[in-house]
Structure formats: structure tokens, C-alpha cells
Amino acid sequence: MNFTTYPDREALMMGLADRIASELRAAIRSDGRATLSVPGGTTPGPIFDILSDLDLEWDKVAVLLNDERWVPESSERSNTRLIRERLLTGRAAKAKLVPLYCEAPRPEDKMDELAEGIAPHLPISVLLLGMGGDMHTASLFPGADRLAEALSEAAPILLPMRAEAAGEPRITLSAPVLRDAMHTHILITGAEKRAAIEAAESLPVEQAPVRAVLKNATVHWAE
Numbered sequence: 001m002n003f004t005t006y007p008d009r010e011a012l013m014m015g016l017a018d019r020i021a022s023e024l025r026a027a028i029r030s031d032g033r034a035t036l037s038v039p040g041g042t043t044p045g046p047i048f049d050i051l052s053d054l055d056l057e058w059d060k061v062a063v064l065l066n067d068e069r070w071v072p073e074s075s076e077r078s079n080t081r082l083i084r085e086r087l088l089t090g091r092a093a094k095a096k097l098v099p100l101y102c103e104a105p106r107p108e109d110k111m112d113e114l115a116e117g118i119a120p121h122l123p124i125s126v127l128l129l130g131m132g133g134d135m136h137t138a139s140l141f142p143g144a145d146r147l148a149e150a151l152s153e154a155a156p157i158l159l160p161m162r163a164e165a166a167g168e169p170r171i172t173l174s175a176p177v178l179r180d181a182m183h184t185h186i187l188i189t190g191a192e193k194r195a196a197i198e199a200a201e202s203l204p205v206e207q208a209p210v211r212a213v214l215k216n217a218t219v220h221w222a223e
């Protein structure tokens with residue numbers, strides 16, 4: 001992995017937003033379109049605020065989540081709600097949201113329909129990932145029920161995922177889809193996550209699922 005350290009969180013969010021915007025512009029120049037895949041959780045809000053105001057051809061950008069908690073958008077836990085409120089606003093309101101959730105009791109009920117909506121937008125041009133202190137990324141959690149399947153080369157685009165640490169059921173892009181991205185950035189902050197990602201390099205992928213995407217990723221970190 002490449003590791004970039006920033007003097008503080010503000011510099012991290014500004015610098016990485018700028019880099020992502022440049023990569024999206026380059027993808028639009030060469031392919032006429034771009035796909036940006038993003039994490040949910042507590043870390044990426046500030047980078048979404050910056051990105052949403054940057055000048056690029058947002059109407060040529062498809063935005064999707066790396067993973068979603070199987071909860072409606074009315075829930076504070078909804079990653080879709082986060083990106084609607086913080087990313088798909090301002091200039092970026094013109095981007096197309098590719099959904100990872102729709103109303104149904106279980107993710108299994110909508111898996112094929114959601115995967116069909118994602119397929120035309122692959123490969124991902126720019127992949128922004130987060131990571132939990134337990135070394136999960138997207139919803140690839142250590143000990144999750146379908147982790148082995150999601151890590152396999154033959155994995156489908158999307159999988160439902162359940163894990164004790166995950167709370168509600170999840171839906172996640174599989175490891176091959178994440179690995180196929182043209183550019184991969186992992187956004188982490190704080191000493192605990194830095195120690196976790198360094199430890200991940202020498203652990204089996206089942207214990208440290210983030211390892212599945214580390215090889216071609218740039219990790220962006222600030223205290």
C-alpha cells in the first residue's frame with residue numbers, strides 16, 4: 001500500500017477531495033463518464049462537503065455506495081441518507097445516484113435488482129473506502145457470514161452480509177468489484193486506525209478484510 005500522511009484532518013479532506021476530483025475529470029475526458037463509489041460511516045462527511053462544491057461535470061458522474069446498512073433512509077444509520085445530505089447536494093446534485101437499498105424486509109429480496117442497476121456503471125473509476133478499527137472495509141467484516149464468498153474471485157457484484165459487529169443486515173460490493181476500481185483511496189483518521197491498517201498487512205484476509213484491497217490502494221491518514 002502507499003501511505004500518505006497529512007498535517008491535519010482539514011488538509012487530508014481538502015487534498016484527497018482534490019485528488020478524487022482530478023481522477024473523475026480524467027475519467028470523464030477519456031470515457032465520457034465516471035463512477036465514484038464511496039463509504040458511509042462517520043469519517044467521510046467533511047470530504048463529501050468539499051467534493052459537492054467542486055467544479056466538474058457531475059451530470060456525467062454515477063455515485064454509489066460501497067455498502068449499505070439495510071435500513072430505510074429515514075434512519076440515522078442510513079449511508080444513503082448521508083450521501084444525499086452531504087455529497088449529492090450543491091453542484092454534485094446533478095450526479096446520478098445508483099441505489100444500494102430499496103424497501104424490502106431483507107437485502108436478499110432485492111439483490112439481483114440492485115446488482116442489475118450497478119452493472120452498467122462498472123468498473124468503478126474512483127473508489128473511496130473507509131475502514132473500521134476492526135479492519136472491515138465496505139461491509140466485509142471479520143467473521144461475517146458470507147465473507148469467504150465475497151472475497152472469492154467468482155463473487156457476484158453484491159452480497160448480503162451479516163456480522164455481529166455490523167448491527168443490522170448489510171449489503172456490500174464484493175472484493176473483486178472493489179479491486180477492479182481504476183483508483184483506490186482509503187480514508188482513515190486517528191492512531192487506532194493507523195495501527196490497525198499497518199497490522200492488516202501481515203494478517204490473513206479473513207481476519208483483516210481490508211487487506212483484500214490494500215495492494216493497489218493509497219491510504220490517506222491524519223491524526
Ligand SMILES: O=C1O[C@H](COP(=O)(O)O)[C@@H](O)[C@H](O)[C@H]1O
Pocket residue numbers: 038039040041042043044066067068069079129130131132133136137138139
Ligand atoms: O459501517 C461502516 O463502517 C465503515 C467505517 O466507518 P467509520 O464510522 O469508522 O468511518 C465504513 O467505511 C462503511 O462504509 C460503513 O458502512
